[in-house]
Amino acid sequence: MWFKARSSALGDFEQLVLLGVLRLEDGAYGAAIRQEIHKRSGRDVSINAVYTTLDRLERKGLLRSWIGEPTAIRGGRRRKFYGLRPAGVTALRQSYHAVRSMAEGLEHRLAPK
Amino acid sequence: MIARPPRLADWLLALRVPAEWRDYVVGDLHEEFAARSAVAPGQARRWFWRQTLRCLLTPLPSPELRSRTPDARPARDSFARTILADLRAGVRGVVRAPGFSLGVILVLALGIGANTAIFSIVNAVLLRPLPYDEPDRLVRLFHVPPQATFPGLPTFPVSPANFYDWQRASTRFAGMTIYRFRQFTRTDGGDPEAIVAGAVGAGFFEMVHTSPALGRAFRADEDLPGRGRVVIVSDRFWKNKLGGSTDVLSRTLTLDGELYSIVGVLPARFSIDSWGLAARDLLVPLAYTDAERAGRDNHNAQVIARLHPDATVAEARAELDVISARLEREYPQDNAGWGATVIPLQELIVGDIRRSLVMLLASVALVLLIACANVANLLLARGLARRKELAIRLAMGAGRGRVFQQLVVEALMLSTVGGLFGLLLALVSLTAGTTLLASQVPRADEISIDMRVLLFVMGASWLTGLLAGTLPALRAGTGDLQGALKEGGRSDAALALGTRRLLIAGEVALSVVLLTGAGVMVRSLVALRQVDAGFDPRNVLTMRVTLPASRYATAPQRTAFFDTALERLRALPGVQAAGAVEDLPMTGGSVQPMVVDGRTELLPRDQPTVQVRKITPGYLTAMGIPLLRGRDVSQNDTDVLLVSRAAAALLWGNVDPVGRRATLPLQSRNRTLHVIGLIGDVREEGLAQNPVPAVYEYSRERDWNSMCFALRTAVPPTSLAKPARDVIRSVDSAQPVEDLRTMENVIDVTLRSERFSAVVLALFASVALMLAAVGIYSVLSHIVRGRSREIGIRTALGARTSDVLRLVCYESMLPTVAGIGAGALAALAFGALLKRLTFGVSPSDPVTLATVAATLVAVAVTASLLPGYRAAKVDPLKVLRTN
Numbered sequence: 001m002w003f004k005a006r007s008s009a010l011g012d013f014e015q016l017v018l019l020g021v022l023r024l025e026d027g028a029y030g031a032a033i034r035q036e037i038h039k040r041s042g043r044d045v046s047i048n049a050v051y052t053t054l055d056r057l058e059r060k061g062l063l064r065s066w067i068g069e070p071t072a073i074r075g076g077r078r079r080k081f082y083g084l085r086p087a088g089v090t091a092l093r094q095s096y097h098a099v100r101s102m103a104e105g106l107e108h109r110l111a112p113k
Numbered sequence: 114m115i116a117r118p119p120r121l122a123d124w125l126l127a128l129r130v131p132a133e134w135r136d137y138v139v140g141d142l143h144e145e146f147a148a149r150s151a152v153a154p155g156q157a158r159r160w161f162w163r164q165t166l167r168c169l170l171t172p173l174p175s176p177e178l179r180s181r182t183p184d185a186r187p188a189r190d191s192f193a194r195t196i197l198a199d200l201r202a203g204v205r206g207v208v209r210a211p212g213f214s215l216g217v218i219l220v221l222a223l224g225i226g227a228n229t230a231i232f233s234i235v236n237a238v239l240l241r242p243l244p245y246d247e248p249d250r251l252v253r254l255f256h257v258p259p260q261a262t263f264p265g266l267p268t269f270p271v272s273p274a275n276f277y278d279w280q281r282a283s284t285r286f287a288g289m290t291i292y293r294f295r296q297f298t299r300t301d302g303g304d305p306e307a308i309v310a311g312a313v314g315a316g317f318f319e320m321v322h323t324s325p326a327l328g329r330a331f332r333a334d335e336d337l338p339g340r341g342r343v344v345i346v347s348d349r350f351w352k353n354k355l356g357g358s359t360d361v362l363s364r365t366l367t368l369d370g371e372l373y374s375i376v377g378v379l380p381a382r383f384s385i386d387s388w389g390l391a392a393r394d395l396l397v398p399l400a401y402t403d404a405e406r407a408g409r410d411n412h413n414a415q416v417i418a419r420l421h422p423d424a425t426v427a428e429a430r431a432e433l434d435v436i437s438a439r440l441e442r443e444y445p446q447d448n449a450g451w452g453a454t455v456i457p458l459q460e461l462i463v464g465d466i467r468r469s470l471v472m473l474l475a476s477v478a479l480v481l482l483i484a485c486a487n488v489a490n491l492l493l494a495r496g497l498a499r500r501k502e503l504a505i506r507l508a509m510g511a512g513r514g515r516v517f518q519q520l521v522v523e524a525l526m527l528s529t530v531g532g533l534f535g536l537l538l539a540l541v542s543l544t545a546g547t548t549l550l551a552s553q554v555p556r557a558d559e560i561s562i563d564m565r566v567l568l569f570v571m572g573a574s575w576l577t578g579l580l581a582g583t584l585p586a587l588r589a590g591t592g593d594l595q596g597a598l599k600e601g602g603r604s605d606a607a608l609a610l611g612t613r614r615l616l617i618a619g620e621v622a623l624s625v626v627l628l629t630g631a632g633v634m635v636r637s638l639v640a641l642r643q644v645d646a647g648f649d650p651r652n653v654l655t656m657r658v659t660l661p662a663s664r665y666a667t668a669p670q671r672t673a674f675f676d677t678a679l680e681r682l683r684a685l686p687g688v689q690a691a692g693a694v695e696d697l698p699m700t701g702g703s704v705q706p707m708v709v710d711g712r713t714e715l716l717p718r719d720q721p722t723v724q725v726r727k728i729t730p731g732y733l734t735a736m737g738i739p740l741l742r743g744r745d746v747s748q749n750d751t752d753v754l755l756v757s758r759a760a761a762a763l764l765w766g767n768v769d770p771v772g773r774r775a776t777l778p779l780q781s782r783n784r785t786l787h788v789i790g791l792i793g794d795v796r797e798e799g800l801a802q803n804p805v806p807a808v809y810e811y812s813r814e815r816d817w818n819s820m821c822f823a824l825r826t827a828v829p830p831t832s833l834a835k836p837a838r839d840v841i842r843s844v845d846s847a848q849p850v851e852d853l854r855t856m857e858n859v860i861d862v863t864l865r866s867e868r869f870s871a872v873v874l875a876l877f878a879s880v881a882l883m884l885a886a887v888g889i890y891s892v893l894s895h896i897v898r899g900r901s902r903e904i905g906i907r908t909a910l911g912a913r914t915s916d917v918l919r920l921v922c923y924e925s926m927l928p929t930v931a932g933i934g935a936g937a938l939a940a941l942a943f944g945a946l947l948k949r950l951t952f953g954v955s956p957s958d959p960v961t962l963a964t965v966a967a968t969l970v971a972v973a974v975t976a977s978l979l980p981g982y983r984a985a986k987v988d989p990l991k992v993l994r995t996n
Contacts, residue, residue, distance in 0.1 A: 031141035046167035047141055051134060070136075073147050077140030 221531025224484030226538030259450030524582020532574025625936025692732030
């Protein structure tokens with residue numbers, strides 16, 4: 001839908017993936033992002049879902065990607081790495097601040113039990 | 114050592130993940146698996162499987178998805194892709210409306226199935242070449258008899274001497290062979306068996322380009338009298354009667370008491386039922402004696418020839434005309450007035466049936482047209498019901514062309530499925546009708562579903578789909594879009610009424626044509642059955658006995674056999690009278706010139722001819738042929754003659770023939786026959802033919818070898834079949850009996866093709882009637898639903914059920930009456946096709962037309978009753994409130 005596509009608002013999972021990329025810096029590829037999300041948020045997502053989101057974010061202009069060298073442990077397959085574009089950093093910053101400001105004063109109610 | 118993930122899971126992943134993502138996705142999974150299996154291998158495997166299953170279920174970014182990025186303009190869909198989408202939508206539609214789809218598919222299956230069945234027959238009979246080498250060059254040669262003496266007879270068997278003259282003088286043929294049929298009694302295989310063999314002249318096998326599959330053809334030296342004790346058997350005979358073993362060539366058959374060595378077995382494809390010679394189980398050398406070769410006045414042989422590669426049939430005919438004219442001059446006594454002609458074998462085999470088949474093909478095409486109209490009607494109704502959906506599509510920017518395409522694709526899909534079911538239906542009905550067909554149609558054994566039939570089914574299905582789908586598709590995409598979208602807008606039923614009425618009128622018109630055709634054929638059959646044959650066929654049992662020359666060498670022996678047999682047959686309880694005749698009525702027989710005593714014999718061309726039958730005392734009584742003057746023949750008569758009324762008129766005019774004398778010069782010029790009685794006319798040539806002049810001769814001193822017995826019975830004739838056969842056995846235990854059947858059955862056989870046409874046409878007509886009824890019903894239901902508000906108001910104002918019914922029936926009358934009018938006109942035109950096929954009824958018979966019109970009106974009224982009744986029963990308050 002066009003109105004949704006034009007929106008710069010990030011989805012919940014998109015935020016997790018972008019944060020994963022930011023956190024992993026140069027080592028951000030599918031499996032690493034998946035594990036990071038699993039480790040920190042507890043969400044065990046499928047690798048397909050991760051790549052689908054990465055691909056969509058790249059097409060939105062928020063990410064760039066590059067291909068690594070094949071390695072033996074991957075059965076001679078290559079990695080695809082992702083990094084944030086400035087637009088991606090901006091988008092992440094906006095949504096983070098939006099969440100932050102919306103949550104201001106509510107910390108005690110949002111604290112994990 | 115790197116741990117390997119489960120192979121099957123790996124393989125599944127490779128299948129699921131597109132190549133452009135495989136490196137990253139599969140590689141990531143492998144990498145993580147390696148890390149995990151270093152800690153806990155079992156767990157790692159389970160983890161890998163779980164991940165694989167999740168990958169199988171979740172989508173990956175696909176190239177299509179990418180092309181739909183918001184900024185890129187959506188590319189115009191390719192034709193193939195839209196067709197695929199339409200097909201998917203079509204399947205969904207079919208599944209969503211199973212009743213509608215089933216209806217359409219059934220109607221189409223019926224229409225296409227009937228067409229496929231008839232086309233398979235046409236294909237086998239008319240289109241497929243005969244199973245011989247260059248079959249279009251194979252021709253049969255015939256005499257053309259003098260028309261003054263053989264009126265209406267187009268061809269005649271050939272006399273041997275003339276054949277040998279043709280063979281010597283002609284240049285337009287690559288070869289020609291003479292053959293005839295010979296009856297044998299086979300006694301080496303259990304019960305004595307009568308077999309008709311083909312006796313073929315030298316060079317036969319070279320001429321038809323066939324050599325035996327096993328063994329050899331006849332040698333030239335075997336075509337001599339006394340030398341031809343060799344036989345070639347058919348593939349069928351070899352397999353069924355001789356066990357199909359290869360040592361058959363060392364075996365013999367006992368035919369007429371003589372040993373014949375089997376020298377060959379014909380290939381299976383040589384045998385076709387529809388060419389008399391090729392249907393024979395045995396072939397023997399012709400082995401004519403010199404006297405037989407020189408016979409010029411005896412027309413009893415058949416000729417098959419192959420045209421010269423450069424020659425046409427017309428050239429061959431012209432050449433034969435020239436030769437015949439010369440032979441006429443050289444041998445005027447035998448040949449005056451005798452011409453010759455050439456007829457392609459294929460034409461000869463299918464000639465009579467062609468007209469019936471073309472008529473049936475035309476009729477069955479009408480059935481398909483009616484099915485088309487019906488399906489168009491159904492599709493139209495459905496298109497109207499989907500108006501809202503289509504309007505939304507159009508409003509969303511779908512082109513009209515796109516909507517049209519979708520509707521046509523849906524129609525094509527339905528018609529394809531209908532065609533497949535139709536093919537199945539055709540297969541089933543052809544298999545079920547095998548026996549019926551075999552007796553009606555030449556080459557019936559060759560009917561099958563081949564490539565051409567499959568192409569026909571495909572073509573018919575798609576043409577039907579296009580025909581039925583286009584009109585509704587055109588109609589559905591037009592009109593007032595906003596109206597369609599509005600709630601409570603004009604009701605669907607009021608739309609496209611004109612189109613639907615037109616379709617109904619068309620269906621009715623086509624039904625009129627078919628029903629009229631069927632009616633005329635049935636009436637013609639009835640008329641034929643009511644024809645007075647000149648004898649009484651009820652309660653008559655008949656059978657033929659042919660005595661082999663080997664065991665009955667002399668005339669007294671043969672006479673004694675028939676006398677004894679007749680005496681014992683008459684003594685059977687339940688037999689009222691018994692006699693014998695050379696050939697039963699309607700089974701063919703001898704035609705000879707006749708010379709009235711005191712007049713000079715003319716050339717054969719000018720001499721009057723009559724049907725000549727040899728009879729015994731008792732034949733007239735057994736057949737119920739009335740004796741008009743004089744007396745019947747009796748046992749001790751010598752050279753006596755009974756003449757039919759037509760023969761008397763032909764030969765003696767108004768003078769009383771009894772007491773006159775005449776000769777039959779073909780038999781003997783010295784033997785004078787005395788006319789002792791005048792009898793009623795018998796339709797010797799068939800029920801449809803007028804009685805021809807006929808004479809019946811008897812003599813105490815006589816020489817017969819083959820006679821048909823006729824027994825008039827006081828009990829059902831079939832109950833005497835076994836006793837009658839036993840009587841013949843009691844006279845001679847080695848004597849076979851043939852064609853044991855009732856006289857009514859003999860007549861029935863002659864009516865086969867009429868009955869076949871009538872039955873098939875009636876079948877088509879009833880299908881047409883049914884389809885028309887369904888069509889009228891569905892349209893009326895629709896109309897009534899649309900007018901329910903009006904009807905509700907009428908009912909509220911006091912209209913009774915009968916008033917509403919009348920209203921609805923009136924609604925159906927308009928298209929029905931229009932259809933009947935158009936159909937009657939078309940039926941008159943179609944009648945020309947039927948002209949040659951009917952007897953005693955005009956193809957534009959007013960009684961039939963009136964009956965058909967009444968039937969259709971009745972059907973229309975009946976089809977209107979249910980919707981009308983439903984409308985009348987509707988609660989007016991409810992209707993008024995909902996609308």
